[in-house]
Amino acid sequence: MLPMNRRRNEDTRMDAGGFAIAGRRIAADHAALVVAELGQNHNGSLSLAEQLIDAAAWAGADAIKLVKRDLDSELSREARSRRYDSRHAFGATYGEHRQALELSAYEHALLAARAWRHGLIYIETACDIASAAVLGELEVNAVKIASRDLKNLPLEYDEASRGKPVILSTGMAGLAEIDEAVDVVREAGPPFAVLQCTSLYPTPVGDVHLRSMVTLGSRYAVPVGFSDHTTGLLLAPVAVAMGAAIVEKHLTLDRSLKGTDHACSLEPDEFRQLVRQVRQVETALGRADKPVAEGVATVRAKLGRSLVTRVPLAAGTRIEEPMLVLKCPGDGLSWLDRQRVVGRRLKRDLAADEKLKLEDVF
Known part of the structure; x- marks a missing residue:
């Protein structure tokens, strides 16, 4: 039984101007939702995950995101038994490595409660249908379809059918594949946003293609955003200036920690600076009717x-x-x-x- 620490569901209805996640408006004309992507930067430690949530709140993030896997559902026997010799490995085989990084459903529930106590929106990615069911019990505020699963249409439909707002990441797909995914989500019916992303860690600046975000917005007539895997602070604020309703950046307590995502993550003081820059950009965008400033x-x-x-x-x-x-x-x-x-x-x-x-x- 999961702890009963659920957050009250709030309006998520979508219209031409956007939709809401836990009462927070997701639209280009609203302050961008800044998501601290924790992923598995907790390295399988509940304590480290709790510290990351605390750091995200301190840094001014609006939301945090975690990942849930059921390894029997996600990985074939061959994949689980494959030797894993990476310097970032937490086990001798890929299955052992993944298992070492996994938190239990109970621990995810504890983390959801911690995020909500901080006033943070709680977003999760499910890597398989079994994990999607777990997240359904948690009553997460929104679900994110990972770039690797954009073509996993059965999983996508299952998650979208649960009624939570959906965030689609597109880091491994072209427009034709995104069209298929968007059709599935539209059929299921929840409000959704689409993120421009490039699944390279870190992403070279020349592979970011922020103009693609604008294309996604005009093509699908939904809010868009940017999942940033570059190093540094520059591009998330730029994306906001170009109309991003959501920006997502990995957060770590220490970039030198073992694990593949830490190197392209921001540390808490850097993430805090990123949030400030995003808010400064939003302030600078101002009004469209060319007012004359006081003074x-x-x-x-x-x-x-x-x-x-x-x-x-x-x-x-x-x-x-x-x-x-x-x-x-x-x-x-x-x-x-x-x-x-x-x-x-x-x-x-x-x-x-x-x-x-x-x-x-x-």
């Missing part, structure tokens, strides 16, 4: 231009345009205002370079 009027008065006399003019002179020139400061009549004075007569004498005012003419 600009003072700058314009100092640096702008006003109509002044080009030469001395006597009272009674009929003003003609060649008599006027624009000079700083800009707190007087503008060039467009010349129509209000040209053709009218001066009430008083004006010296050269003297600012012209409406009350000077009749």
Whole structure:
């Protein structure tokens, strides 16, 4: 029996402008959902996983994501028994390696409760239908279809049919394959988003293709995002500037730890900086109606231009345009205002370079 620490389900209905995960709006016109991808950076340790969740909350993440596997369902006997000689191996065979990294369903439930206490959205990837059933009992806030399973349509349909919002990752697929996956999710009916991703760890910058994210948004008319496997902080904020509603980045406590994902992960202080940069980009994006910022009027008065006399003019002179020139400061009549004075007569004498005012003419 799993611990009864479930988070209340909230509205997840989808419309043309997006949908909600646990009440958090997922849309290009809303603050991006920043996901700390924990994956298996816990190295099979519940304590390390708890520390990662605490670090994600401290860093300002909106959500965390974990991975659940049932090895009997996921791996063939041949795959489980294959020798695994990687320097990142946690076992002599691939099956032993994977088993060492796996947390129990009970431990996943404890981690979900910890995330929710921090106010974090809890997302999981199920690697097989048996694990999807476990996550169904946990009542996770959303499920993510991993890039490797985009063509695993039976798993995809099973997860999408459970009613939770779905996040599709596309790191190993072209548009034709993504079309098939999107059709399956649409048939099942949950709200969903699609992430641009490249399944190389780390991803060379030239293989990121952020413009593909824009293509995915226009092609499927759903919110899009970016799952970032590059090193450094640059590209997630760039993706937000291009319309990402979700950005995901791996989090580790220490990049030098054993494990394949640690090297392309951010440490907590770096992740905190990433979140700040994302929020700064969102603030900088601002409004689309070209507002004039507060304080600009003072700058314009100092640096702008006003109509002044080009030469001395006597009272009674009929003003003609060649008599006027624009000079700083800009707190007087503008060039467009010349129509209000040209053709009218001066009430008083004006010296050269003297600012012209409406009350000077009749």
